[in-house]
Amino acid sequence: MISSQGNSDLRALRLSRERQAQTFSGYAMLLVLLLFAAAAIGGFALIASRIPLPGAALFVLGVLGALFVAAGFYFLQPNQAAAILLFGDYRGTDRKAGLRWRWPWLTRTKISTRVHNVTSERLKVNDLRGNPIEIASNVVWRVTDTAQALYDVDDYTKFVFVQIESAVRAIGARYPYDDIEHQETTLRGHADVVSEELKTELQDRVSVAGITIDECRLTHLAYAAEIAQAMLRRQQAEAVIAARQKLVTGAVTMVESALQMLSEKEVVELDDERRAAMVSNLMVVLCSERDTQPVVNTGTLYQ
Template identity: 40%
Template structure:
């Protein structure tokens, strides 16, 4: 937020609360004693009676002021002080403190908090509607900014987390599979989009890169509120219900094709190795010589047996009738 009037955090020099308490108690005791003594002297028409009453009032005021300024802060908690509407400083240390009793106190938690976004629907880089949600781990680093520069820093972080998630999800593909399968028959715009999608991290496969991008994006957005983002993780990711069935079938088809390709590659390697070992002499025994037709027939039969889904049923040739 260039040019924005950002509040600068100023430490407040608070006094140890126990010191103020130990002064306040004797002042109150003195006020009580001098009030009683002054009253007795006044009734007895003593000349020093009014002076005792004056000391009693002064001691009472001092004691009340000291007690009214006491404040207790828990660990990971800060107090933002304002005096007549103006920022007066921040107490960021836990303990028992005394501050000017005329200052208003706003306590801010500095503890780490977790906040999860709702599940939102957004189009990914390839235009497919997806549902996505994320959880952010954050904490307040500057209590003054969190108090004065935004209305409610909790709501601000929630809105910015959703905005950052939408931005990241809309500029990344769900996965690279669809982009890699875009053919030449697609339009120029579609091909350019697919080329861009293959160069950036995908939401499904490149989680570490996506999480790093989310941390950077959200951190820049909430810095104005004095908030630092420690981690952001995707908690939900799926295709939108209207296309989930079609995308599931596409993924299943891709998995089947990949499995078949691996089976065929393995079968070809097995056939080549088998024919090579049969033709190669070993342990003083001559190898079996095949002609081209024999090699082709053996390769065909072995490939059918290995690649086929059903169990092979061998047929033994016992010769032909003369």
């Protein structure tokens, strides 16, 4: 249960929410700048024509107006935003690309909303069974709430990097690397499931910073070097056992089919002892790793 103090701290941390800033098109203000520049030129012309008082007033008005308008221009590229502040108070975010204008007493902080692609370092963690493994992931993320990214965390880029490492460690310790019985979710056998859970885990961690995770994928997964050879031998043993089991199952099926066909077509009648000998010979032939050598029996089974 979260206490009222905890809820208060959480609300205080998430006060920042992106909203649209009241800014203007820079192209319209560019016309205003040209008008002030024209006024300054006209005032200078009046001063030169020996009309000093109106000329001086018009010149000063034109220069000050041009400087005032020029101080408010800024550029935004596609997928770029600018957070607008009034003496430290957040006043909104401008996401419109091109030439923009805001009041000169407003400050701005640019932030990229483009897609970022990060590949984490190879981390050594212990899986669910305590085996040391090396794991790394690729994460695709972007900023969706500029206010949270800029003002709810100290450095949102470093924050994402740290949370990626933390989430990868948590997921790596949640599942075993491999499962002999193939009855549970594993890091190696269920990469899609693990990647989706990694995405969910990471999204929960970075949502406070206004970050959206688009994709997560494991890019490296292996046993740590100190146990790699032992685990390789174990995997080889498992492969041999699986192959043997399949081979024996097939051999039994073939022997059963052969005996049934011989009995149905009445090719030969076999008592229990001869049937056992035939089964033994067929199993040796079918399950042997080497080519079998035929032996011709010139006597009888009972001699």
